[in-house]
Amino acid sequence: MTGAAPLILDQLTVKRGQNTVVDGASLSAGSGEFIGLIGPNGAGKTTLLRAALGLIPASGRASLAALPAAKRAQLAAWMPQGRDAVWSMPVEALVALGRIPHFDEGRPSGRARIEAAIARLGLGTLRHRPVTELSGGELTRVLLARMLAQDTPLLLADEPIAGLDPAHQIGAMQLFRSLADEGRCVIASLHDLGLAVRHCTRLILLDQGRIVADGAPEAVLSAQNLARSFGISGHFAQTGDGPIFQPLRVLGGERA
Numbered sequence: 380m381t382g383a384a385p386l387i388l389d390q391l392t393v394k395r396g397q398n399t400v401v402d403g404a405s406l407s408a409g410s411g412e413f414i415g416l417i418g419p420n421g422a423g424k425t426t427l428l429r430a431a432l433g434l435i436p437a438s439g440r441a442s443l444a445a446l447p448a449a450k451r452a453q454l455a456a457w458m459p460q461g462r463d464a465v466w467s468m469p470v471e472a473l474v475a476l477g478r479i480p481h482f483d484e485g486r487p488s489g490r491a492r493i494e495a496a497i498a499r500l501g502l503g504t505l506r507h508r509p510v511t512e513l514s515g516g517e518l519t520r521v522l523l524a525r526m527l528a529q530d531t532p533l534l535l536a537d538e539p540i541a542g543l544d545p546a547h548q549i550g551a552m553q554l555f556r557s558l559a560d561e562g563r564c565v566i567a568s569l570h571d572l573g574l575a576v577r578h579c580t581r582l583i584l585l586d587q588g589r590i591v592a593d594g595a596p597e598a599v600l601s602a603q604n605l606a607r608s609f610g611i612s613g614h615f616a617q618t619g620d621g622p623i624f625q626p627l628r629v630l631g632g633e634r635a
């Protein structure tokens with residue numbers, strides 16, 4: 380990896396047929412940041428994350444994509460949007476896959492990481508259950524635990540809190556924020572703008588493949604950006620319990 384930043388994208392561009400799905404995205408994501416990648420359906424969030432990891436062809440530069448896969452897996456954990464458990468294996472075995480890049484899933488150092496991840500995601504009672512027999516939210520927590528067990532400086536997650544109940548959504552967001560506070564970098568695509576505002580240190584707004592805003596949550600969720608990119612209005616408030624954002628209305632007619 381080049382420099383200190385866990386992820387650098389420079390004019391990253393992805394074309395799908397005739398369509399430019401990610402259009403010249405540039406960013407530097409640093410240690411200590413929990414970045415919420417937001418934008419309407421089809422904006423290009425999944426495509427940007429996958430291209431950042433080198434999973435799909437792209438032009439421009441992605442610092443991770445240039446690395447050998449084995450090295451990349453030591454630097455970045457990835458949680459895809461699809462939540463299908465293909466193989467029937469116990470929960471603890473799937474979490475242990477997070478240690479494969481470190482070659483220590485059977486050693487004390489690896490076991491300690493696996494156990495810590497199982498405990499942190501509250502999976503103790505599920506540890507022997509086949510992953511094919513879990514609910515959607517339970518499987519999401521197992522995949523979060525696998526990411527945690529991988530113990531990487533960068534974590535990329537595509538809609539990681541979709542399908543979780545409110546307590547587990549808040550728990551997952553607090554987990555990501557605490558990982559950032561320890562010096563890691565977390566980038567997660569999110570549709571829940573209220574949770575994004577409360578927990579993320581920075582938001583990046585993607586619209587039609589372009590980064591149209593990047594910065595502090597309150598600034599990114601300006602009335603103008605909400606209207607232009609999401610076609611909604613919303614209310615932002617600073618409270619004694621932290622910032623709160625509530626989407627309010629779908630604006631009439633075409634997007635501003």
Ligand SMILES: Nc1ncnc2c1ncn2[C@@H]1O[C@H](COP(=O)(O)OP(=O)(O)OP(=O)(O)O)[C@@H](O)[C@H]1O
Nearest residue numbers: 395396400418419420421422423424425426427568
């Ligand atoms: N394999 C593909 N071939 C052609 N077009 C694709 C392909 N994958 C995605 N797209 C298109 O690229 C655009 C961006 O898709 P992407 O999944 O990155 O959006 P997203 O922001 O993650 O959306 P969502 O919030 O709905 O998950 C969409 O218009 C989508 O239809």
